[in-house]
Amino acid sequence: MSTHEEFRDDCAAYVLGALSVSEAGALREHMEACASCSAEVARLRAVSEALALGVPPRIAPAELRRRVLDAVEDETALLAAATGEPRPATARRRFLLRPAAGLAGGAAALGLGLALGALVIAPGSGSTHVIAASVAPASAWHAAVAPTASLRETGTNGELVVHGLPAAPAGRIYEIWVERGGLARPTDALFNATSQGSATVAVPGGLRDVAAVLVTAERLGGAKVPTMAPLIRASLG
Amino acid sequence: MPMPLSLRHREPAGGLRERADEDLMALVRRGDVRAFEVIYDRHCNVAFSLAYRMCGTRGAAEDVVQEAFLSLWRSSARYDRTRGSVRTWVLGIVHNRAIDSLRRATGHDRHRASDEGIEERFESGERTDIEAARRDEAREIRAALDELPAEQSRVIELAFYGGYSHSEIADLLDTPIGTVKGRMRLGMEKMRHSLEAAGVVVAG
Numbered sequence: 001m002s003t004h005e006e007f008r009d010d011c012a013a014y015v016l017g018a019l020s021v022s023e024a025g026a027l028r029e030h031m032e033a034c035a036s037c038s039a040e041v042a043r044l045r046a047v048s049e050a051l052a053l054g055v056p057p058r059i060a061p062a063e064l065r066r067r068v069l070d071a072v073e074d075e076t077a078l079l080a081a082a083t084g085e086p087r088p089a090t091a092r093r094r095f096l097l098r099p100a101a102g103l104a105g106g107a108a109a110l111g112l113g114l115a116l117g118a119l120v121i122a123p124g125s126g127s128t129h130v131i132a133a134s135v136a137p138a139s140a141w142h143a144a145v146a147p148t149a150s151l152r153e154t155g156t157n158g159e160l161v162v163h164g165l166p167a168a169p170a171g172r173i174y175e176i177w178v179e180r181g182g183l184a185r186p187t188d189a190l191f192n193a194t195s196q197g198s199a200t201v202a203v204p205g206g207l208r209d210v211a212a213v214l215v216t217a218e219r220l221g222g223a224k225v226p227t228m229a230p231l232i233r234a235s236l237g
Numbered sequence: 238m239p240m241p242l243s244l245r246h247r248e249p250a251g252g253l254r255e256r257a258d259e260d261l262m263a264l265v266r267r268g269d270v271r272a273f274e275v276i277y278d279r280h281c282n283v284a285f286s287l288a289y290r291m292c293g294t295r296g297a298a299e300d301v302v303q304e305a306f307l308s309l310w311r312s313s314a315r316y317d318r319t320r321g322s323v324r325t326w327v328l329g330i331v332h333n334r335a336i337d338s339l340r341r342a343t344g345h346d347r348h349r350a351s352d353e354g355i356e357e358r359f360e361s362g363e364r365t366d367i368e369a370a371r372r373d374e375a376r377e378i379r380a381a382l383d384e385l386p387a388e389q390s391r392v393i394e395l396a397f398y399g400g401y402s403h404s405e406i407a408d409l410l411d412t413p414i415g416t417v418k419g420r421m422r423l424g425m426e427k428m429r430h431s432l433e434a435a436g437v438v439v440a441g
Contacts, residue, residue, distance in 0.1 A: 013396065
């Protein structure tokens with residue numbers, strides 16, 4: 001248990017982002033009851049905010065603007081496809097019966113996804129247990145689409161099972177990421193959902209030491225860094 | 238429910254460009270791509286400058302800025318105007334994303350990214366008042382950092398721009414953690430005083 005003086009010493013490291021997650025959490029908890037440390041952090045925060053501006057000025061490349069705006073337009077299209085109906089409650093049913101306009105591209109992407117989509121778990125290769133996974137609701141997309149996910153583990157193999165996921169929009173494919181030690185790492189598992197909105201995909205490397213399995217929609221071929229917040233976050237925690 | 242696509246382009250961009258950031262964020266929250274575009278144009282250079290300073294390469298900086306603005310687009314509802322400006326919020330996201338990126342990098346790349354002297358600047362030729370004011374402000378802040386004793390500026394730079402934790406810095410510099418924290422505290426306090434005197438931050 002840290003003393004007030006120890007917390008006071010942590011304030012500068014905290015605003016510089018240099019504390020561990022647990023130390024930062026402990027200081028935040030302490031600040032709820034300590035106006036003095038809270039004020040100290042606010043005072044020093046002004047300096048860390050200044051540090052963010054105290055760097056050699058550069059001009060963002062023009063092609064970056066195009067990339068960012070393209071990605072935003074893509075996400076808007078994804079959302080528009082999922083919420084094509086005025087009433088969200090009917091949008092999903094309608095979507096499952098009549099997949100998005102991007103189906104042709106999606107179907108082509110599906111072939112690619114299967115080609116790259118790693119191993120298939122052989123039935124009977126040991127006992128299987130299903131881990132119920134929570135899907136983090138993060139956006140209007142979730143409210144409209146309401147996908148569900150679970151994780152299955154058979155021996156050392158893991159699978160993500162998803163339902164209620166629309167086909168990826170044209171030019172996009174779903175990518176699986178595994179979160180270990182707070183970092184989302186890419187996998188070569190690319191997939192698309194069936195016309196019924198389901199998918200069962202092997203998680204490369206299995207589920208050992210994995211905190212969560214994430215899904216994003218990426219350009220064909222996948223990405224090394226997620227270009228969007230996860231559409232699905234199946235947490236093992 | 239996002240605004241239908243057909244309604245998104247009604248207002249000319251000129252009108253949006255005269256609006257305050259906080260008003261634009263209210264539109265971004267409703268899915269207005271044009272308002273987002275204005276926010277991007279206003280803050281992309283400071284965002285890119287910070288990302289480049291931290292990551293050390295143009296490619297990594299671009300990825301960080303892209304991730305940060307997409308995160309802003311998706312989580313605009315989390316912006317709280319009572320807790321600071323949009324610029325501060327954007328830079329906070331960039332800082333966190335750059336730290337994630339640095340922590341994903343290998344030791345060698347990361348160390349290189351925190352080194353000085355890899356400045357490959359591509360500054361704008363344009364000299365608007367806003368650009369000039371931004372350059373002056375950045376210069377004042379760097380001067381306040383440079384005025385610190387070297388051991389204090391070093392730990393602040395390694396932590397804030399290098400994304401290192403205090404224990405990693407203690408290992409790198411072969412110095413006790415308590416000393417590292419003490420240098421951070423003293424350095425930040427001194428910077429606070431110089432920046433107050435220069436009028437860059439408000440006295441509090």
